[in-house]
Every structure is written in C-alpha cells, then in structure tokens.
Amino acid sequence: MVSRRWKTSWPVDSKQASNLRSDGLVRTELYLMTSTALSRRAREARDWMLDSCFPLWSREGVLPNNLFREKLDITHRPLETDRMRVRVQARQTYMFAAAKRLGWDAGRADRLIGYGVDAMSGPSVRADGLIGRCISADGAGLIDETADLYDTAFVLFAYAHAAMQGHEDAAAHARQLIANVDAKLEDVAHGGYAESLPRGDRRLQNPHMHLLEANLALYESDERRDHLERASALVRLLDEKMLHQVSGTLGETFGPDWSEERDPALRFIEPGHQFEWVWLLKSHADAAHTDLNPAMSKLYDIGLRTLDAEGRVFAKATREGQIVDGSRRTWMQTEALKAHLAMMELGADEHCEARAVECFDVLMDEYLTPEGGWIDCYHADGQVGADDMPASTGYHVVLAFCELLRVTGV
Template sequence: LPLWSTSGVDERHGGFHEALGFDGSPLMKPKRMRTQARQVYAFAVAKERGWTGPADRLIAHGIDFMTGKGRTARGGWVRTLNIDGSVADPTEDAYDHSCVLLALAHAHISGHADALRLGEETFAFLDAHLEDSRMTGFLETSDGEGERRSNPHMHLLEAFLAWHQATGERAYLRRAAQIIDLFRSHFFDPESWTLGEHFDDGWKPVAGEKGSWTEPGHHFEWASLLTDFAGRSGQTELTAFARKLYASAVANGLNRATGLSYGAVSRQGLPLDRVSRSWPQAEAVKAAIALDGTGGPDLKPEIEARVGRLFRWHIDPAPLGLWIDRIDERGRSLATDVPASIFYHLVCALTQYLDGTAGEGG
C-alpha cells in the first residue's frame, strides 16, 4: 500500500499507472479502465479494513480521472485511455463496467459523495446497452459483437453483491440471482465439475480447445462468490457448487512441482496454459477462507499453505511492495514488470487472511 499509493499514482495526468518496473518506477503504458477502477476499489477496501493512509484522496483522485476522461456519450465507460487521459479505445465493455461498479460500491461505503449517483447511471447504461435482448446475461460489448464469456458475468456478480453490501437493497440480490441462474444452466458442467469460459450466442461451448478451456483461478473466484451469495440469499445449496469448483481446481488445476495454480486446464484436467500468475494464488486463498466453516473439512491448514506459496513464489522474491506476476512451470520468473491490475487481488486476499487470523496470537 505505501508504494502503490505513491509511486503508483499519476499525479501529472491523473489516475493510476498501469504498471511499475521492479525499481518501483512507473511504466508509460495505456491506462485500462478496469485498472483505474480496481485501484479505487483496493484503496476503498484498505480503508474499510483500517488502513490509515490517504484513502479518501486516492479514491477521489481515481474517480475524478475516470469520470473526467473515461465516460462515453451514452453514460458508459471507455475501455482504455492514453497516458495523458485521451481516449485510446472507446469500446463499452461489460468487463470494464463490472470493475467500475465494484469500485463505486466500495467508494460509496467509504463515503464518496458521487459514487451512488455514478453507480446508478452505470446500472442504467448496463440495462440499456449491455443486457442481452433475450435477457440471458450480458453482451461482451455494447455493439453485440464476438463470442460470449462467463468471466464478465462473474465480475458483474461480484459487483452486484458489493452493491447489496453497500446499500442493503434486495434489488441487487435479484440482479445477482440472474447471474446465478446462468451459472447453473450454462456455465457449470456437472460431469467434470468445471466452469466453461467461451460460449456461442446460444450459451453452448464454442468448438475446439477454447470450448474445453477452464481456468482454476476463476473456479476459486466463483467459489468465493457463490458462498457469499448463498449467505446473503439463503440459497445454501450453492455451497455444494462452490465446493465442487474448488475441488476440481485443486485436483486438476495445480502444478504439482510448485503447488501453484496453472493458467488454464482442459475439462479433462490437461494443462493448456502452464504459466502460474499471482492472482489465481490469491483467489485460492480467498476461496479457502470463504469455504472454511461452511460445514465441510477444516481448511485452515490449507489456507496457511496457500498463503505460504503466494509469498514464497510471488511476493518474497520481489522488492518490497511489488510481486512476481508470472512464473513458469519450473518455478522461474517470467515477469518483466508489475501490473497494477493484480493489486486488488492481493489486497483483498491478504486483508481477509489477516482478518481471519486476528486474535489467534503468534
């Protein structure tokens, strides 16, 4: 937090830097809307968890840049900005809107005066321009082009749950329930206990390798979100789905040499992307924390082991405040920079871990 709240902030052009070098200096890369939103979210969550740094200033700094440079004429948000804040890619992308909504929910919790209004405007845009006309989820982009993916829906579920947390309004749970229905009917494969990523317009898996592509990191993320929704809605049977996703990711999605999650495996458990990134390891910690105490086995030893691996491979080898994002199957670093988009995964996983261990002593 001390590094990213200083070196990670673009005080000249606004917003946050997309990446830092291993010397802690900012890299001049285009600024993705998802990264700007995730930095706002991370600082808001840090404030909620007791961080005494300048969270309010950072939240306002990020939102001012996003609203001043990144809105579209229809009330949506652009995909990418240049370093100076000019628009690089005006595409209105569902994934980016999910990140903006998540950030605004926690900015609202943190007391930002405009977050609620901006959130309501973003929901209006989502409903008008990104919702599928058949009401079977959301389009990838507002032009309706391209295949359908489960991942933006996962992040929209995350955002809807955050808005329920922020406001207590059940309307956001109803939005979340629509994503849960898609999960049950299309995303989850009951035979392999896996979750598909790439679909056609009718929510059938696309042909070839992409149709078999599953990501252990997303299994972990869905497990956490399903457990959260089960607790908020009372649909406790969803915990069983969360356990199955977690179990299949652990059984088939880990590099046995390092203990780290692969990037992707097939539905049959064959590695498709052998690189281990930092964010799936953080999401594995969050999933184990979410599932621990829900009636299954004691996962506390596994939580400790996963935190240990995250530090051994991704955090400890890097300079203080940074991390090694990409590691090959033999445990060697592939990282050339430190992407800011990973910051929120690490902040959330480690604050949840610290919350869980507070009071245990030692």
C-alpha cells in the first residue's frame, strides 16, 4: 500500500528549532500546516466511514435473523459462527448510531440500531436482569450466561448512543440494567464492581474503564447525576487503586482487594490502555467541569515512550516503557489517536497534532481496507496476524474517527 505519511520539513537542529519557536509567525504557520493536514485526514475518515465501512457492515455483517455477525473473512465476505458475543451486538449498535449521527442513510441506520437493541434486551439478558456473554447464532438465547462487566459496559454504552438517536426504549433498558449492575455487581467493601459472576480471583481494570465510558455516554444521553457520580467514583478508583504510585502507570490485573499484582508474568502494562485512559480522563473532566486529572500527563508520557519511530502502538511493555510484546492491533492505534487529539485540544505541546496525523496514517496505510474492513493485527515480525475481520474492531475505529471529526470540525 502506498504511504501517504505527512512529513515535516522543519529543521531538526536544536538551535534552529529554538529560533523558530521564538518566532510567533513561524509557529502559527507550523500550526496551520499541521491543522490543514489533520483536517484533510478527517475528511478522508468521514468518506471511509460513509462510503465504505457502514455500507459493508450493514450488508455483510448482519444475519438473516437480524443479529450482527462476529466477523468477515479477509475478502470481506461473511463467516459463519455458532455463537455471537453480546459485546459485538452492542458495539455494532453503537457503530450504526454513529452512522446515523453522521448523516448516513437514517432509515437504514434506525433499523440496524433497532436490531441491536432487540438483541441486547432480549436473548442477551439473564433471568436476574444482568447481561450474559454469548448468545446462540439462531437468537434463541444465551449459551454462556456468565454475567460479565465488560460486556455489560458495552451494552450500556450502546443503549446510551441508541437513545441519543431517538430510540426511547433503549433509554428505559439502560435505566433498568444500570440499576441491576449497582444492586448485584457493586463491590462495596473494596471498590468498583465484580468483573463477573461467579467472581474471579483477580480484579481487572479494563471492564471498569469501559464502565466509565458507558456512564459518560449515559450522562450525555440523559444528564442524570447518578451516571456522573458513578463515573467520578470510577476515576477515584483509578487514582486510588489502579495506578502504580511510583511509575504512574496503569496495571491490568490486581489482587481481590485491588492490591498490586504478585505474578511477575502479569505485571506488564498495555500502552493502548494508557492512551485510552488519557481520552477518558479528559472526557470526564469535560463532563464534570472539574480540573484535569494529573494522571493524564503521566499516562500519556508512558504511552509515548513505547511508540516506535512512526508512531505505532505495541501490545505490552514494562512500567519503564520497554516493549515485551511487539505484536500490534488496530484498536491500540485508535486509542493513541484519541489520546493525541485529547492532548492537542488541551494544548499539551506543539507535537500532538503531528502525532495525530502520523497515527491516522498508520491506521489508513496498514490496518484499514478501502472496502471498509481492517487487518486486525500484526505479529511482532510485521506479518499479518489474522485471517479474518472481527466486527468488534469497528467500534474502536469509528469512535476514534468521530473524535477526529469533532476536534477538527469537519
């Protein structure tokens, strides 16, 4: 694939660079050049979503019984599976809610959103009102009834976005589900929520991160204070339990009481999640009208330390930023893009926009297909690591591109 990477022609000599930084006119010109490059890529992102991604997944990504498919093959054709993850039903519902908001075929988008709401509120629900993990491909009901906080968070997130696009029943389903989550999963003794029922022997940051995202979306959809209070409690959980107090990095697993992970094999960080929290912490501060969380800059810095020369994000690193797993997936690049955009909005430094441009180009050049699909992952040696296209990846790409459109005003 031909690279379209934007390359700066500005001098790299430190004395020259210092002189340029002291010249307000030159700094303005640099800003405008980068902004123009970013806006051009935002238009490319919009076109890719409207002309390729949404048509592809609405055509090939839906079963005759209106469930969303798990995946397509590498040629963008459907693959049959005997089970569907509930998170896929939720993420695709979000994707078509975003499609409607962007002006893509409102009638078609509404039908697809409705399919998702029906799947999430029907066969995905356990007898106790919580959400299970997997439903059968025929839509008869759950075949993995494990209550899972991660999947539940995405159902809440999808309900919120469906409600924002006029699906009033989604709002009612969200209110009932979040009440069940509070009643049956909240861990009053240690903080946060049970990641699953039955409970596991470790605490996990990832489901809590997405529950924060879901509550911010719920607050955007109906502005009930309990959504914002729940989101703020999850941010406090990050500050008090999840962040490593010495390095400022974010762990993935913890002891049952949120104590530090003891297994050396699990004491890694995922750079993609460091970046994802940067965006979420800014989003929370914007919603709550509070000061920015100091963890943002630390998480962003550790994420930057793990990037390669072209801005790629890799799977795992030490707390010091040394890569220990050089594989890389699409979602990691999208979270870096969102973090660069968040820090750019805050005026963190003059390089954030150029990083966003570079990150977008990595996505378009190496991961996304012109037909609206994606190469989901690469091995550490650079070889393609997947022979299918998981539908679940679309949520990451569309959300990052919607942020790009919002920030640039395109």
